[in-house]
């Protein structure tokens with residue numbers, strides 16, 4: 001991370017317990033104010049739990065401790081809708097598009113009173129969303145639904161985007177399209193990205209945070225991590241020349 005620039009997000013000693021399981025055990029890291037910080041780790045290490053804790057969506061009954069700050073603001077005690085209004089954009093792993101509604105209706109749901117939605121920007125990034133405005137979201141392909149989920153968040157201004165496994169389950173050509181879009185998005189807003197596809201990580205990531213069993217195992221320059229084949233193999237279970245991270 002550039003030493004002269006303040007992080008956009010600071011996570012300190014984050015601990016999450018759900019259903020008696022101590023899933024995150026004192027996780028600390030920072031997200032740089034530009035570029036893509038990628039959150040990596042084998043299956044089940046706590047990546048999604050981390051994003052959900054940041055955005056206030058830990059399942060009911062779960063216990064969250066520690067500190068998460070976006071600039072001077074402390075996030076953990078604030079309700080999710082407030083965080084989103086303050087510029088924390090979240091694209092969840094399951095995309096959460098409303099299948100029975102059209103593409104245009106899904107987008108309209110993200111509009112806020114008193115704020116002009118950035119349709120021009122969204123349609124410039126995703127011309128297909130404009131063309132398919134009257135199509136039901138449930139009949140879109142996985143890749144198109146992912147574009148809708150990202151586009152919906154970009155209708156409003158964001159200080160930081162959290163994006164959870166956007167390429168999961170997508171065909172290779174669509175993975176490339178999603179990576180291209182995220183690359184363009186990251187030119188104007190910092191991104192904290194959970195991503196298992198190392199080709200996408202290699203293309204997008206500036207900084208990396210690696211989790212292992214609910215703790216931070218490595219942080220630093222993403223290129224450095226990817227150059228260290230032995231390190232990626234021990235932390236991620238793959239050589240950095242190969243494709244996906246697996247358990």
Ligand SMILES: Nc1ncnc2c1ncn2[C@@H]1O[C@H](COP(=O)(O)OP(=O)(O)OP(=O)(O)O)[C@@H](O)[C@H]1O
Pocket residue numbers: 018019021023041042043044045046047048049050059
């Ligand atoms: N609501 C829950 N109830 C019980 N256990 C949970 C819950 N949510 C997550 N876990 C457990 O916490 C651990 C971390 O899950 P999480 O989804 O954060 O991992 P992940 O790193 O995102 O994994 P993946 O790469 O498979 O998506 C897993 O063992 C998971 O089973």
